[in-house]
Amino acid sequence: MRYSVLAQVALALAGLSSTASAMGMGAIRRELRLAAEMGINPDHMLKRQSVPTQANQADSDNVVAKTVSLPIDHGDPSVGTYENRYWVNDEWYQQGGPVFVYDVGEATAEATAKQHLGNSTSFLVEMLEDFGAIGIAWEHRYYGESLPFNVSVDTPPEHFKYLTNKQALADIPFFAKNFTLDGHKEDLTPDAKPWVMVGGSYSGMRSAFTRDAYPDTIFAAYASSAPVEARVNMSMYFDQVYNGMVAKGYSNCTKDIKAGLEYIDDELSKNASAAAAIKKRFFGDGAEKNSNGDFTAALAGIFGFFQAYGVGGGDGGLGSFCEYLETDAATLQPAGPRGFAPYRGKKYVAERFASWPVFIDLVNFNYDTNCRQTDTTKPLECTLNPKSTDPDTISWTWQFCTEWGYYQSNNFGPHSLLSKFQTLEYQQYTCNRQFPDAVKKGLLPSTPQVEATNKQTGGWTIRPSNVYWSGGQFDPWRTLSPLATEDIAPQGVTFSTEIPKCGVETGEDRLFGYIMENAEHCFDLITGFGPGKISRGFFHEALKSWLPCFKAAGAVAGHRD
Numbered sequence: 001m002r003y004s005v006l007a008q009v010a011l012a013l014a015g016l017s018s019t020a021s022a023m024g025m026g027a028i029r030r031e032l033r034l035a036a037e038m039g040i041n042p043d044h045m046l047k048r049q050s051v052p053t054q055a056n057q058a059d060s061d062n063v064v065a066k067t068v069s070l071p072i073d074h075g076d077p078s079v080g081t082y083e084n085r086y087w088v089n090d091e092w093y094q095q096g097g098p099v100f101v102y103d104v105g106e107a108t109a110e111a112t113a114k115q116h117l118g119n120s121t122s123f124l125v126e127m128l129e130d131f132g133a134i135g136i137a138w139e140h141r142y143y144g145e146s147l148p149f150n151v152s153v154d155t156p157p158e159h160f161k162y163l164t165n166k167q168a169l170a171d172i173p174f175f176a177k178n179f180t181l182d183g184h185k186e187d188l189t190p191d192a193k194p195w196v197m198v199g200g201s202y203s204g205m206r207s208a209f210t211r212d213a214y215p216d217t218i219f220a221a222y223a224s225s226a227p228v229e230a231r232v233n234m235s236m237y238f239d240q241v242y243n244g245m246v247a248k249g250y251s252n253c254t255k256d257i258k259a260g261l262e263y264i265d266d267e268l269s270k271n272a273s274a275a276a277a278i279k280k281r282f283f284g285d286g287a288e289k290n291s292n293g294d295f296t297a298a299l300a301g302i303f304g305f306f307q308a309y310g311v312g313g314g315d316g317g318l319g320s321f322c323e324y325l326e327t328d329a330a331t332l333q334p335a336g337p338r339g340f341a342p343y344r345g346k347k348y349v350a351e352r353f354a355s356w357p358v359f360i361d362l363v364n365f366n367y368d369t370n371c372r373q374t375d376t377t378k379p380l381e382c383t384l385n386p387k388s389t390d391p392d393t394i395s396w397t398w399q400f401c402t403e404w405g406y407y408q409s410n411n412f413g414p415h416s417l418l419s420k421f422q423t424l425e426y427q428q429y430t431c432n433r434q435f436p437d438a439v440k441k442g443l444l445p446s447t448p449q450v451e452a453t454n455k456q457t458g459g460w461t462i463r464p465s466n467v468y469w470s471g472g473q474f475d476p477w478r479t480l481s482p483l484a485t486e487d488i489a490p491q492g493v494t495f496s497t498e499i500p501k502c503g504v505e506t507g508e509d510r511l512f513g514y515i516m517e518n519a520e521h522c523f524d525l526i527t528g529f530g531p532g533k534i535s536r537g538f539f540h541e542a543l544k545s546w547l548p549c550f551k552a553a554g555a556v557a558g559h560r561d
């Protein structure tokens, strides 16, 4: 049977249940990134239409899920084992070639695995072809069907004990040690073959961390848009959105968003009836039942497409929003550089914000709600930014609430883009609300344990050898990667595309990496994005120069059988 990968991805996107999309690499933004990688038109998702499938389907019939038995606790075999899924394609393999592993990260991996192992437009297929490599896609523990325990809102908090960075990092090395593939008699393990790990975002972090912690398993790595520094306060996320908007000529829009939110915040702070009125003005009846935090989290939905599409992204994109906000409804004249607020007032801007026609679809898409009953076959339901019921989102929420942080609160100050109710405390509240039993039993830390995480991983000062770092100029996640340039980041680091010698770590003041101009999150993994090819090219050249220095374990340690 021919497998339509895109149709499956579209289905997954359209059927997302409630998600904490305001938060980080949560389901919506994550899925949008995959959609961008696959060239899916985001308008189809917003309107919950099925994506038209191409007649000419890639042959991913041979890319079927396999499983490997892994210890739930790498430190204690008595806890038992679970089955972890992976996919392999050896279609491009040439004798002597390396093995590439793509960890899909915090999502169900099936559709992505098939796309990236089977579709010639994928960056991974490009690499497999170039290097005559075997390709493996890996599903991260606690996602998809790779479940030590079932994940739902009812999962006892004890069951999340093995969802830690440390446990998850040990999975691929354990698997690799014993890797075999039907039809291949030669030794394919890292003892005999260079294994190369590639990925973007959390998956890019995993590439770099695995190379760092398990250099005998992973010979080289490509880390795209990888925020390897754990940090609770990630308000810089919105500074980057601001920078990206200004660069695209939307500084008027940033000013009006700020002014509109000041008006909204004032209304929310006045009294109950003023607060209810502004909530209803945006999202209709039922919206008034939401707290100020949950309501203003929904307002941040205008930025939801930014990391995956910049100011593009079709009808739901930030550019469309700004065009609407900065155009006079009657005369169709643009606002000019200062925006509308200075002469029409904050109230005018807030009301224009509220009347953006796409907003209701966007919010219903984000939260699986039915605000304003846009779907007349279902009852009105308008609970904004609810607790998640989607298993992948629950697992990722556990991960950032315990280890990574990444709380994207308002960037208070002159460039502020969110409501004053979008605080770090609000973000912590959503963690506590998601895992009430864990709070009761003391299993959820009162704040993410980022110091411990960075101590364990090394954070953004790690410099494992044979690793290439790629980033986007306006990627909000670059702020916590080694390519960060903010005040809070290590200062005086030179980013260079000069290939370091094989196996040689650079000093902390130097990084083998590249920032793509005018790019956002993981744009180098979108083969249709021209400058991405330049970035991938640095890695291709580097890997070509490093591969000859790979030494099979047998060559050093004597004969293996």
Ligand SMILES: *[C@@H]1O[C@H](CO)[C@@H](O)[C@H](O)[C@H]1NC(C)=O
Pocket: 003, 004, 005, 006, 037, 038, 039, 040, 053, 054, 056, 057, 058, 059, 119, 120, 121
């Ligand atoms: C492969 O990906 C491209 C875009 O990335 C898409 O247009 C095409 O339909 C895909 N093919 C399959 C079989 O999914």
Ligand SMILES: *[C@@H]1O[C@H](CO)[C@@H](O)[C@H](O)[C@H]1NC(C)=O
Pocket: 147, 148, 149, 150
């Ligand atoms: C998870 O749930 C499925 C069906 O809902 C069940 O068959 C399976 O045994 C459960 N697994 C665990 C580890 O509890």
Ligand SMILES: *[C@@H]1O[C@H](CO)[C@@H](O)[C@H](O)[C@H]1NC(C)=O
Pocket: 178
């Ligand atoms: C490695 O593979 C062999 C053969 O398939 C199997 O018997 C053994 O249990 C595996 N070891 C581990 C640690 O998975």
Ligand SMILES: *[C@@H]1O[C@H](CO)[C@@H](O)[C@H](O)[C@H]1NC(C)=O
Pocket: 233, 234, 235, 236, 424, 488
């Ligand atoms: C969060 O970090 C920014 C710097 O990026 C800083 O300006 C701000 O004061 C911090 N917020 C809190 C609440 O600490």
Ligand SMILES: *[C@@H]1O[C@H](CO)[C@@H](O)[C@H](O)[C@H]1NC(C)=O
Pocket: 270, 271, 272, 273, 274
């Ligand atoms: C709430 O505030 C508005 C605006 O200041 C005011 O007009 C209204 O009377 C207030 N309502 C109540 C119930 O206090």
Ligand SMILES: *[C@@H]1O[C@H](CO)[C@@H](O)[C@H](O)[C@H]1NC(C)=O
Pocket: 249, 250, 251, 252, 253, 322, 323, 326, 327, 333, 334, 335, 336, 337, 338
């Ligand atoms: C302001 O907004 C409009 C959108 O209507 C845009 O075309 C224009 O370039 C923006 N910037 C300035 C400086 O006017």
